[in-house]
Amino acid sequence: MSALPSVPLSVGANRVVRGVRVEHVCGDPLLSEEQDAAVGMRIVATAIQSLQTPVDKPTLFEPLAADASKEATHVS
Amino acid sequence: MSLELGTFPVNDAVLGTQTRWHGGVLELDLEELQALVREDPLLKDSRLELAKPGESARISSYEDVVEPRVKVSGPGTVYPGVWGRSSEKVGTGRTHRLSGFAVMECLDMSHLSNTEQLWPSLKMNEHPAAWERFVDMSGPNAERPPFGGLNLLCLVVRAAEGATGEERRSSMHAATMRLSDRLAATTLDIDPPEMETFDLTPRSGLPNIAFVPHLASSEWTFGSRSPLGTSVYGMSRLNYPWMLDPTEVLDGAIYTGGAAGTTWMMVNNPVVLNACRMHGRDVNFKTCVVQRTNWTKEAEKQLMADRLAHALKMADIQGAVITNDVRGQRFLEAILSVQACEREGVKVVLLTEEEDSESGTAPPLLVSVPELKAAVSAGTGATLHPFDGVQRSIGGFDTTQESNMGEIPAIHGRYGTSHFNDIFGYDTQSYDSY
Amino acid sequence: METPVRVVHYLNQFFGGIGAEEHANTPVQVRDGPVGPGRALQQMLGESGSVVATIICGDNYFVEETEAASQTVREALERIQPSVVVSGPAFDAGRYGMACGLISGLATELGIPSVTAMHPDNSGIVVYGKDMIAIPTGVDAAEMQAVLKDVAGLAIRLGRGNELGPADEEGYLPRGYRRIVNRDKSGAERALEMLTAYVHDRPFTTEIPIRAYEAIPAPAPIANIREATIAMVSSGGIVPRSNPDHQVSSRAENYFKYPIEGIDELSVDDWISVHGGFNTVYLNTKDPNYALPLRYARRMEAQGEFKSLYHTCFTTAGTGCAVSVAQRMGAGIAGELRDAGVDAVLMVAT
Numbered sequence: 085m086s087a088l089p090s091v092p093l094s095v096g097a098n099r100v101v102r103g104v105r106v107e108h109v110c111g112d113p114l115l116s117e118e119q120d121a122a123v124g125m126r127i128v129a130t131a132i133q134s135l136q137t138p139v140d141k142p143t144l145f146e147p148l149a150a151d152a153s154k155e156a157t158h159v160s
Numbered sequence: 161m162s163l164e165l166g167t168f169p170v171n172d173a174v175l176g177t178q179t180r181w182h183g184g185v186l187e188l189d190l191e192e193l194q195a196l197v198r199e200d201p202l203l204k205d206s207r208l209e210l211a212k213p214g215e216s217a218r219i220s221s222y223e224d225v226v227e228p229r230v231k232v233s234g235p236g237t238v239y240p241g242v243w244g245r246s247s248e249k250v251g252t253g254r255t256h257r258l259s260g261f262a263v264m265e266c267l268d269m270s271h272l273s274n275t276e277q278l279w280p281s282l283k284m285n286e287h288p289a290a291w292e293r294f295v296d297m298s299g300p301n302a303e304r305p306p307f308g309g310l311n312l313l314c315l316v317v318r319a320a321e322g323a324t325g326e327e328r329r330s331s332m333h334a335a336t337m338r339l340s341d342r343l344a345a346t347t348l349d350i351d352p353p354e355m356e357t358f359d360l361t362p363r364s365g366l367p368n369i370a371f372v373p374h375l376a377s378s379e380w381t382f383g384s385r386s387p388l389g390t391s392v393y394g395m396s397r398l399n400y401p402w403m404l405d406p407t408e409v410l411d412g413a414i415y416t417g418g419a420a421g422t423t424w425m426m427v428n429n430p431v432v433l434n435a436c437r438m439h440g441r442d443v444n445f446k447t448c449v450v451q452r453t454n455w456t457k458e459a460e461k462q463l464m465a466d467r468l469a470h471a472l473k474m475a476d477i478q479g480a481v482i483t484n485d486v487r488g489q490r491f492l493e494a495i496l497s498v499q500a501c502e503r504e505g506v507k508v509v510l511l512t513e514e515e516d517s518e519s520g521t522a523p524p525l526l527v528s529v530p531e532l533k534a535a536v537s538a539g540t541g542a543t544l545h546p547f548d549g550v551q552r553s554i555g556g557f558d559t560t561q562e563s564n565m566g567e568i569p570a571i572h573g574r575y576g577t578s579h580f581n582d583i584f585g586y587d588t589q590s591y592d593s594y
Numbered sequence: 595m596e597t598p599v600r601v602v603h604y605l606n607q608f609f610g611g612i613g614a615e616e617h618a619n620t621p622v623q624v625r626d627g628p629v630g631p632g633r634a635l636q637q638m639l640g641e642s643g644s645v646v647a648t649i650i651c652g653d654n655y656f657v658e659e660t661e662a663a664s665q666t667v668r669e670a671l672e673r674i675q676p677s678v679v680v681s682g683p684a685f686d687a688g689r690y691g692m693a694c695g696l697i698s699g700l701a702t703e704l705g706i707p708s709v710t711a712m713h714p715d716n717s718g719i720v721v722y723g724k725d726m727i728a729i730p731t732g733v734d735a736a737e738m739q740a741v742l743k744d745v746a747g748l749a750i751r752l753g754r755g756n757e758l759g760p761a762d763e764e765g766y767l768p769r770g771y772r773r774i775v776n777r778d779k780s781g782a783e784r785a786l787e788m789l790t791a792y793v794h795d796r797p798f799t800t801e802i803p804i805r806a807y808e809a810i811p812a813p814a815p816i817a818n819i820r821e822a823t824i825a826m827v828s829s830g831g832i833v834p835r836s837n838p839d840h841q842v843s844s845r846a847e848n849y850f851k852y853p854i855e856g857i858d859e860l861s862v863d864d865w866i867s868v869h870g871g872f873n874t875v876y877l878n879t880k881d882p883n884y885a886l887p888l889r890y891a892r893r894m895e896a897q898g899e900f901k902s903l904y905h906t907c908f909t910t911a912g913t914g915c916a917v918s919v920a921q922r923m924g925a926g927i928a929g930e931l932r933d934a935g936v937d938a939v940l941m942v943a944t
Contacts, residue, residue, distance in 0.1 A: 085887075085940070085941065085942045085943070086942070086943040086944075087456060087457055087458065087944075088456075088457075088458045088461075088489055088492060089458060090458060090492060090496075090527060091489065091492060091526070091527055091943070092943055094526075094527040094528075094806075094807065095807050096807045096808065096809055096810045097810075098810060098812035098813070099812070102458075103942070104457070105456045105457045106456035106457070106489065106872045106944050107380070107456055107872050107873050107874070107875070107876050107877070107884070107944075108876045108877070108881070108884035108885075109830070109884055109885060109942050109943075109944060110883060110884050110885070110887040110890065110942065111881065111883070111884050111887075113876050113880050113881070113884075120881075121889075121890075124883065124884070124887055124889065124890045125890045125893065127887070127890075128887050128890035128891055128894060128940065129890075129894065129899075131940050132819065132824075132894060132899060132900065132940075135815060135816050135819065135822075135824075135938045136815045136816050136819050137815055138812075138814065138815045139812045139815075140812055141809075141812065305780075367793040367794065369786075369789060369790075369793065380872065380873040381873065429782075430780055430781075430782035430783070431782045431785065431786065434782050434783055434786050435786055438786060438790070442790045442794065443789075443790055443793065456872060478793045479789045479792055479793035480789070481785045481786065481789055488871060488913065488914065489871070507789070507792045507793055509785045509786075509788045509789040509792065510802075511781055511782070511785040512802075514772065514802060515917070516916065517770075517771060517772035517773070518916060518917055518918045519771065520724060520769065520770040520771040520772070521917060521918050521921075522916070522917035522918065523805040523806070523807060523917075524772060524802050524803065524805060525802065525805075528804050528805075528806075530804070532804065533792075533800060534788050534789070534792050534798060534800050535800050535801055535802035536781055536784045536785040536788060536801050536802075537781075537801040537802050538781040539774055540774070542774050544774065573774075574914075574916065575914050576844055576845060576913070576914035577845070577914075582781060584781070584782055585780050585781020585782035585783070585784070585785055586780060586781070586782065587780060587781065588776050588777050588778065588779065588780055588781075589774060589775075589776055589777075590774075590775050590776070590777045590781065590801065591772045591773065591774060591775065591801075591802075592760035592761075592762070592763075592772065592773065592775040592801070593760055593761045593762065593768035593769075593770075593771070593772060593803060594758075594760055594761055594768065594769060594771040594772070594773050
């Protein structure tokens with residue numbers, strides 16, 4: 085699970101799940117407690133799903149289909 | 161658009177009763193300069209020390225290095241936007257500079273215990289010096305770029321006990337500016353012995369090139385409003401690509417505060433200077449675009465790379481030299497920029513240090529893309545010769561004078577551990593395949 | 595005038611004049627002086643080198659009876675004491691190329707430098723390329739003379755004990771090592787020259803080879819996840835708050851293990867991140883589970899999504915980690931988990 089999936093994919097990790105941000109890979113502290121937990125849960129669930137998925141090369145799994153609406157590009 | 165640069169060489173720097181430049185000698189009234197620094201009560205314990213090339217001396221824990229420059233005509237102030245200075249656009253008119261001389265800030269941390277020193281746990285696997293920034297004024301490594309041969313006026317500030325000392329850093333940086341301004345002022349009303357004009361009027365029929373330094377923002381350390389860290393016109397936060405005239409860079413529009421590289425390396429940037437001097441012959445040197453890095457989400461990095469490529473396309477740029485100041489995950493930004501630019505038809509040469517080959521087991525770059533066609537290797541930051549022990553220590557990174565003054569083994573270059581990161585290709589040292 | 599270097603030349607059964615494919619099982623033979631193309635090699639060496647002996651062996655024999663063949667060759671080299679061993683050129687003959695690779699290895703064992711020549715795609719390069727000096731050739735033995743000239747040049751230098759310079763200067767195939775060199779101009783100048791050539795569509799040579807990490811065959815998916823034991827690993831520098839094992843913030847050399855039995859989630863009271871590469875404020879003041887998502891793994895475990903979480907988590911700090919160190923740590927963790935019968939790993943990379 086990584087917020088910069090290009091790096092593990094490049095290194096050869098075969099199952100990679102996109103995380104939120106380097107500082108908080110499995111969740112988002114800018115959301116409410118419930119939403120934060122939902123994000124974390126979704127990422128781990130996607131990871132468990134990927135373990136059951138056949139892959140033959142480095143493959144990216146996206147946990148949050150509609151994440152454009154939840155993640156603006158903001159930093160502070 | 162052009163900038164005249166008048167150079168006043170400092171062949172010798174001496175302590176004396178007044179502060180003035182004449183005939184290649186810079187005389188320093190240390191009392192006057194000390195008082196200028198101590199205008200700020202936070203710096204009452206600071207001191208000034210002069211170190212000269214060839215001396216058996218080591219300057220440790222240096223932060224920023226600033227070359228005294230001053231505008232004698234044309235708008236703005238050199239090093240615009242930092243420490244209360246005007247942020248009016250610079251890069252035209254005439255600027256005077258002292259060459260062979262710089263103000264070097266250093267933190268004296270030798271009084272702090274191991275746990276209070278900055279990032280103490282980083283030192284546990286290596287000789288303490290491998291992590292530190294230091295310069296030896298003599299010995300086999302002294303002549304190497306970028307500071308070889310410089311007379312250095314060191315502003316030594318005692319590091320704050322038990323705190324990161326942001327306040328103290330700000331004071332130190334502001335004092336460095338006061339010193340720089342005072343010393344550059346010695347060149348006013350004198351004709352420069354050397355003069356160079358940078359006239360970057362585009363010539364028709366030549367391809368346009370850009371220099372695109374990727375500069376890490378310290379926003380995640382200091383916050384978005386902090387003036388600390390690398391900044392453009394004093395703006396340190398992560399933001400959109402900055403398009404600058406190359407002459408703005410020569411007037412100090414990019415400031416580092418020692419965060420990565422030094423401000424000295426920006427006004428003396430070899431890519432900028434060489435490209436200026438090539439202008440009008442084979443290429444037009446059109447712009448310097450600063451790309452900020454340290455975004456921590458891949459989508460952000462990708463967005464910035466795409467915007468950079470778009471900006472270069474809009475500016476009718478055919479080719480760019482891309483550099484990167486701090487590698488690690490920020491290197492991904494440089495590679496995404498290479499890819500985005502090449503896909504937009506902007507040809508790219510990536511000038512970068514490489515990762516340690518680890519006897520052939522590790523690849524040269526953390527990540528790469530098929531679009532990377534042209535790369536220049538600046539080596540790995542290795543220093544091949546050990547450092548002799550010295551007689552005099554200025555600043556200090558360790559509690560023991562032994563470390564500050566003793567022999568230091570040759571430094572094997574690798575990410576995070578190198579003597580000098582040759583970000584801009586100052587040196588001829590490189591890496592090659594065997 | 596320097597003494598001529600003593601050269602031993604290795605050839606397969608074909609170039610050694612014994613015969614073609616039907617003689618590929620010929621065992622090792624040692625002859626005095628040059629044989630076949632060795633005579634041309636001798637010409638190229640001139641007064642600087644002397645082919646004192648030729649070793650000939652069938653391609654099949656060397657590859658199938660490597661033990662026996664190696665023993666014979668070893669003894670011959672020990673007896674003859676050459677200053678350099680030349681093998682091939684093998685062009686695109688795969689078994690011949692492999693034999694040349696083995697010969698180079700034997701020479702190295704005995705402290706003797708060696709040089710060979712073959713096509714870059716020859717399996718000899720794939721398997722042995724890292725450890726030998728190989729001049730690239732095409733597929734056609736018609737270029738024999740030209741190749742032997744280059745081979746002779748390097749053979750003399752190696753035989754005299756000289757160190758070779760970079761691969762592209764000396765004309766051998768890069769072996770994957772990168773070493774410090776001093777170029778004639780600064781990096782900045784070279785970058786601008788390269789860019790000028792590039793934008794004018796003139797040729798240039800890049801200085802950094804593109805090199806991928808080795809591909810790792812993907813493990814098969816877990817057939818029955820409900821029976822699986824899953825372990826948690828993090829490179830986010832997550833350690834107990836007192837950092838009892840003194841994990842460093844950067845350039846870590848070790849990973850550490852901590853019990854998570856009976857713990858439902860990591861709490862800021864008990865855990866900290868010492869990672870030096872990013873702002874750890876969220877991990878250390880709000881939620882360490884961002885870098886080791888124990889809370890969510892436990893929930894899935896409780897729901898029966900998988901059988902159980904392994905009782906121990908593995909952590910290190912990833913900043914500035916050397917590739918070889920990371921490989922060693924990964925192998926260490928994987929080995930421990932495999933021995934413990936763990937089926938899968940959830941790993942966070944920060």
